[in-house]
Each structure stands twice: as structure tokens, then as C-alpha cells.
Amino acid sequence: MSVVRPDRYYTSVGAIDLDSLREAGIRGVLLDLDNTILPRDTGEIPQVARIFAKSLGEHGIQVCLVSNNWHHRVSAVADELGSLLVSKALKPLPFAFRRGMRLMGTLPGETATIGDQIFTDVLGGNLAGTMTVLVDPLSRTDLPHTLLLRLIEARVMADRVPLA
Numbered sequence: 001m002s003v004v005r006p007d008r009y010y011t012s013v014g015a016i017d018l019d020s021l022r023e024a025g026i027r028g029v030l031l032d033l034d035n036t037i038l039p040r041d042t043g044e045i046p047q048v049a050r051i052f053a054k055s056l057g058e059h060g061i062q063v064c065l066v067s068n069n070w071h072h073r074v075s076a077v078a079d080e081l082g083s084l085l086v087s088k089a090l091k092p093l094p095f096a097f098r099r100g101m102r103l104m105g106t107l108p109g110e111t112a113t114i115g116d117q118i119f120t121d122v123l124g125g126n127l128a129g130t131m132t133v134l135v136d137p138l139s140r141t142d143l144p145h146t147l148l149l150r151l152i153e154a155r156v157m158a159d160r161v162p163l164a
């Protein structure tokens with residue numbers, strides 16, 4: 001398996017089959033923030049993200065936000081969703097992924113990394129030995145270098161269709 005290919009691909013966190021994650025032995029989720037659960041354009045947590053966070057808890061799956069960002073909003077969102085947090089993560093470097101797993105008390109084989117970017121979330125999650133789940137970004141607004149990477153992501157994912 002290539003390190004830039006996700007194990008699973010969905011249109012949104014709301015479409016992720018949590019029962020099947022549990023069946024695969026997943027007990028903890030390393031969850032990206034920007035454009036995965038928080039749109040970059042509005043900065044408001046959408047209902048789908050709130051329901052997803054609640055549903056993770058109902059499935060007995062822990063959650064740790066792992067964000068390269070460090071602004072005040074990051075910790076505010078973690079508080080609102082009642083999740084653990086690793087900010088200034090420097091994804092795709094593995095340190096934050098390992099720290100998140102330590103906080104949750106999970107092993108790589110029990111952990112899924114969920115995010116909207118191949119070269120931070122999927123690459124880092126694969127290098128850390130976790131399951132990787134790619135979702136489509138919540139908004140088209142992105143940092144300039146991210147918009148450039150989106151062109152490459154589109155090629156990497158050209159043969160993939162979302163599971164849901």
C-alpha cells in the first residue's frame with residue numbers, strides 16, 4: 001500500500017461507518033480540524049461535525065484533535081466537542097500522531113486518522129501505522145500551498161470513489 005493512499009475514502013465525516021471502524025478494532029481517532037470538522041470559510045462547527053463527535057462517543061471511540069494550527073479556535077473547538085487535543089502538530093511528521101495515541105492510550109492498530117488532506121493526514125497517519133480515512137474538504141477555502149497540493153491529491157485519488 002502506498003503511504004499516500006487512504007484505507008477508506010468518504011465524502012464527509014458524517015458518512016463514515018463507525019460500526020465498521022469498531023469491527024476493525026478501532027478504539028481511538030486522530031481527527032483533523034480545518035476543513036475536516038471546521039470549514040475554513042465560516043469557522044463555525046457544523047451540525048454534521050457535532051453529531052459525528054457525539055456518535056464517536058456512543059461507539060466507545062475516543063477522539064483526539066490533531067491540528068497543525070495553533071490559533072485560539074483550536075482549543076475552543078476541542079473544548080466544545082469534549083475531545084483531547086494536540087495542536088502545532090507539524091503533520092505529516094509522526095510525533096503528534098504518537099502523542100495523540102499516548103493521550104488516548106491506543107496502539108496504531110487500534111487507531112484511525114481522519115482528515116481531508118493526503119500529504120498531512122493520510123501520509124502522517126500511514127507513517128504512524130494507523131488506519132487512514134480521507135474525507136472531502138468542508139469548504140473550497142484553503143491556504144495557498146494547500147490549494148497547490150489539492151491538484152496532486154486529485155491525481156492520487158483519480159481512481160477512487162467515496163464509499164459513502
Ligand SMILES: [Mg+2]
Nearest residue numbers: 032034035116
Ligand atoms: Mg485539514
